[in-house]
Amino acid sequence: MRRPVDEVLAxxxxxxxxxxxxxxxxxxxxGRLFGKVGHGHTNExxxxxxxxxxGRAAGPCWVCAGLTARYDALxxxxxxKLEPWEYDTFRVGSRIDPEVSAREESLWSDLALPAPEPLKAEVNREVGKRVCEAVGKExxxxxxxxxxxxxxxxxxVDLQVNPLYLRGRYRRLARGVPQTRWPCRRCMGKGCARCGGTGKVY
Ligand SMILES: [Zn+2]
Ligand SMILES: [Zn+2]
Incomplete structure (x- = not known):
């Protein structure tokens, strides 16, 4: 039986x-060098x-310099940034340093790759997936x-708010209200890396 990664390996x-x-x-x-080969896997x-x-060992990454390990933090x-807003749907976009894009494009041509995926697309998807879990929105x-x-x-992070949503949707926090701690939305209060194990976030 063919495993899902077989076409990537080929x-x-x-x-x-x-x-x-x-x-x-x-x-x-x-993995992103083959990002459009096969379905159902992350590039990692x-x-x-x-x-x-x-036949290559992992090392300090020449393309992203560690960016792909920071998706949770990002x-x-x-x-x-989304916290003070009321909204139903969102999308994550990104600006990628042109030098980073130039480095990955040079790999695409040096290795003659037919189906690579740009870092920008991965960042948008991977960070978007995590934000979706954290905020519980679509x-x-x-x-x-x-x-x-x-x-x-x-x-x-810059927010671009759909003008239809701007009218009165911003919940301005009253001045002088003490900072409140909320249950962590990632772990629902059980404690996780995001909230430092406390189950609460500011
Ligand atoms: Zn990298
Ligand atoms: Zn948590």
Missing amino acids: AGRAVDWSKLGERPLCDACL ERGRAIREVA ADLVAR PDLAAPDIVAVLDPAFDH
Whole structure:
């Protein structure tokens, strides 16, 4: 029986890995080189599967410099930015450093890859998935109430709010109200990494 990663492995065997040279990649960036091959895996899973085929050890990533390991933290950042707003649907977008994009595009051409996925698409999906879990709202790629545009290089989030939603939807917090702790929405109060095990967040 064919395993789901078999087509990814086959695509990996077709590549001349000597062309990669001395450019270590993390699992996600390695897997993303085959990001449009096969369905139902994350790029990190693709990368783990393909690492042996590529004959490459993991190392400080030449493409993303650790960005793909920060999706949980970046999702927290987005979730906090969304916190004061009332909305039903959202989408996560991102700005990727042009130098990072240039590095990954140089790999696509050096390795002659037919079906890579850009880092931007992975960031939007992976952070979007985590935000969706954290805030309990639906992603809507076509016409969301709010688009959260993440700039991972600066840990910055800009919100673009659908004008139809601007009218009176912003819950202005009254001045002088003491900071309240809320049950952590990721673990529902049980305690997890996001809330430092306390089950509560500010
Ligand atoms: Zn990477
Ligand atoms: Zn928690």
